[in-house]
Amino acid sequence: MQSNELTIKAKQIEAAENVKKQGTRVLVCAGTGCVANGSLEVIKRLREAGVDVQTIQSQKMTVVPTGCHGFCEQGALMIIPDLHITYVRVKKEDVDEIIESIKTGVPVERLLYTDPKTHEKIKKNDDIAFYAKQHRTSLSNCGHINPEDINDAIAIRAYEALENCIRNMTQDEVIKIVLDSGLRGRGGAGFPTGRKWMFTKMAQSEKKYVVCNGDEGDPGAFMDRSVMEGDPHRLLEGMAIAGYAVGADEAYIYVRAEYPMAIKRLRIAIKQAEEHNLLGKNILGTGFNFTVHIKEGAGAFVCGEETALLASIEGERGMPRSKPPFPANKGLFGQPTLINNVETLANVPLILLNGSEWFSSMGTEKSKGTKTFALTGEVNNTGLIEVPMGTTLREVIFDIGGGIRNGKKFKAAQIGGPSGGCLTEEHLDLPLDYESLSKAGAMVGSGGLVVMNEDTCIVEVARFFMNFTQNESCGKCVPCREGTKNMLRILTNITRGKATMEDLDTLKELAENVKTGALCGLGKTAPNPVLSTLKYFYDEYVAHIKDKKCPAGVCTALKKIVIEKDLCKGCTKCARNCPVGAISGTVKQPHEIDQTKCIKCGVCLKNCPFKAIKEV
């Protein structure tokens, strides 16, 4: 519904009434993870059952599709705030029972979360260990509002900070609060946001731009996507505040086309905000103009690099250029441009609403506030989390993440995606903040956190990430284009047992040269996984090279399958099953494997009735 009111207060009252009319809200996660787990089916079934249209025993109910709740592991997730109930792994078949339970007020026991340690059923969201240790601020609305209905957002104070800025504050006052809050860029490098704003404000130009970097490309990362999908108005408000502070009247959100849901919801949000006169021309009658465009990226990882991103918006090939000049002075279409990532901008309205002290009270001395992480890998609870800066790796993995899956041993965590580094057991009590991570050879990055157990080959991990950066290198500068190619080649040779110790020296030297010589952030950080794994798992590299062994047993080329002569009865089963004819021998005589033919598929191993075949 469109509001003609020109103050946020009035809009809030109106929105709150609209929300109130919904009665009991049944929040169903419609984030990408839960959609994959059938949440749209659940929503459909709820609607078919008439939840939206009927009052059930005088109780009005409304299905509210929301953004990501974070606990993707347990999807599809459902929260009924009025009853303080969280349901996990909800299927469409459960819907009738759920409706019944809302009527009676008695929860469906089997759909409650079971604590893996105590085996207790937990009803309330906040009591689930995964959430209990978290501190969700930038994600506070994600999962609790309908991202496609601006009323939901306005009712909980969206755009209030923006109004206050443009009505009551000067540009410098806004910048000062951001500066004082200690907010730093959440996209990777951690540059102080307030300073970036200041530089852009200081740049002399008639025309300036704000660009939101939503080109989240790290494998396994989905923090920004969740904000865009779950709380788009938070982002738009942050951008408008930034625009006001730096003197920009036009903005672009650069989102990858692989995020269709984020794009759809942003489009809806922009349209609704414009209808409410919260974006566009003459916002709330103050004379401040701020137009937001969406630019869909074609999915090149390098376009997350700000200068490549700008080139892409301009219609050029996504290739970075050297800085300086920085975008604050010469950015989009040659004009001063402020570029912040999604999470950074999503923090802004809260800082303006709650004050810089509120924000700086969280986190460590130099890293303030909270940080979202996409927790993935061999951990019990995967999902999207937000913790105060400085939370230790141990808390993240063992408390929030619930420890390593299947009782395995923790080996390493790759933080910061392909640009980041490996952390090991010795880093478990390391506070996750910009300085500590950088000292350990890793980086906060955008917040990808991949947990690995003892079955992971660390060389293979380094090779995997190098393969990624090699494919995603834009090909412009020599160190990145040719350097990553040769690092990848050496890493591949190591995993195949074909490398020498000299190759290892070359690898290290090359990694360092690429780090210093490359043009942009992608190239400069591409060697990080190699350098940090070399630092902490040097022996594992040596084992591959000297002993031709993969300690984790992952690298197939280094496996050898042999038949123990003493145990082999010559039943010929293995020879008959071998897909490549690598096993030969006569009946009742011990058989033999031709290592040059063997592809290490393990079929013989599984099928030998006498356990005569072994992997060595």
Place this chain on the structure above:
Amino acid sequence: MSDTVKKTLFVDGKEVEFNDEKNLLEVIRKAGFEVPTLCYRPELRSFGACRMCVVEIEGRGIQSSCTMPPEPNLKVHVNSEAVRKVRKSVLELLLANHNRECTMCPRSHNCELQALANKYEIREVKFPSREKLLPIDDSNPALVRDPNKCILCGACVRACSEYQGLEILGFTHRGSKTLVSPALGKKLGEVDCVYCGQCAAVCPTAAITIKSDVQRVREMIADKESTVVCQIAPSVRVAAGEEFGLKPGDNVIGKLAAALRMVGFDKVYDTNFAADVTIMEEGTEFIDRLTNGGVLPLFTSCCPAWIRYIETQHPELLPHVSTTRSPEAIFGSAIKDIAVNRDGFARDKYKIVSFMPCTSKKTECKRPEFAVDGIPDVDCVLTTQELVALIKGSGIDLKNVEPEELDMPFGLYTGAATIFGVSGGVAEAALRTVSEIVTGKPIENIDIKETRGLNRCKELTLELNGQKVKVVIVNTLREAEKMLQKVIDGTADFQMLEVMACPGGCVGGGGQPISCNNPVKKNQRAEGLYNEDSSLQYRKSHENPAVKKFYEEWFEKPGSHKAHELLHTSYINRFETCYKNTK
């Protein structure tokens, strides 16, 4: 801040002043320090890709100096160990990926990668070579692309875009699979390339080279039954000497005459003779259009790259193009006609070779209009670079050759003709003659300064018998396109448009000795031409006695029926074929 404050920075401890240098690299070089580059080209946008120009800046770490704006008080180290490490690593990585058949490479003598590999003493490459060689693209009539030698510096990409606005070449694919190529994997012979050769002129290696026809010329000369004559374009004489240790701008026309006779040419003539004829024809055409309400503005037609541009991009404007053939083509048709029909040579035994600053001329001589009975007027075009190869390959050091006279009468020319080799020269030559014909009296100031200088766009207005005539002179097709847009939208207020596709005109031609790291050479070559102009006895085309005789004895008068047959041409709308090619 006041503009008068002296701004300085420190290069290896030495205080260096800077003003409006566009980047730190220029400041460092101006101060006399050496910084290696591969992708940097002073005339093109900084790209920052090769990382050879990296320097160490205190507090800022390693930075590419070509992209860094100079700032006061920077403390720069140009040759620190950290910097050398990056450079050596870059060279090694590039060499690994480079087809190192250096001994047989056409750029062996002036390959920038090879020079730097030597300078940085790269004696081994730790990384394996390319697994498989990519196919060489020789589909283009003037240029050959060898992706196995490409170091992806993007100089050709920038040249094609920034000089010609054509963007024929671009980057495709990602990571180590990145290539420079025309769009959609097309070959260079299948696109709207105008063959200007600027991509080859800025290439630091042999990734794009000029198609060599030297051997074809040697075979013509070796054929004892053939008479082989040659013509030398104006700008060749002020550039060829560079490759023999002479200064850019040194006029070596006499040395070339002697050397080419030593090589075996029967006659050594000069394109300048035909340039004077061009002025007679084009001048007459211009006056005719001006007085009889013909299509104006008139576009000059000397530059084959420009002609192909109009034919492929703006065929609707072809009526504006002068029908007069280029001097090189006029020489071919007229001199062969005289040789066959007056002097009795057999057409297939009288060979004409052109020495041109231009790669596009290689295609001009293949146009079917420029042939009689299927035999081309000009049999072969060699660029200045090939001329140098021909002379060197014959064991001749041009520097030590005693100059000789050109053969007459087609070696006689005026100063107006010789300045055809520089942007503005055609217009100046035309105006000297046109003005005198229209007004009936000699032009007041024979040096028309407004036409000179290597700016991309120049203009001047003359009054001819009370009629104002505005002439616009542009070089590079990107600049020309701006003028075409004015013609299209009806805002063109000029009557003549001189276009040369190469930056600075033919002195900066794609076939000239490579000078991309030293653009000032183009100015020196231009100066050489203007010096020759002012030193000659005749400085107006219509005063050339040989030209007068040429008309009297063979072509009657400018614009005659015979002149139209042999000295003029028509153009073809090639938009359709290009469209088909790019679809």
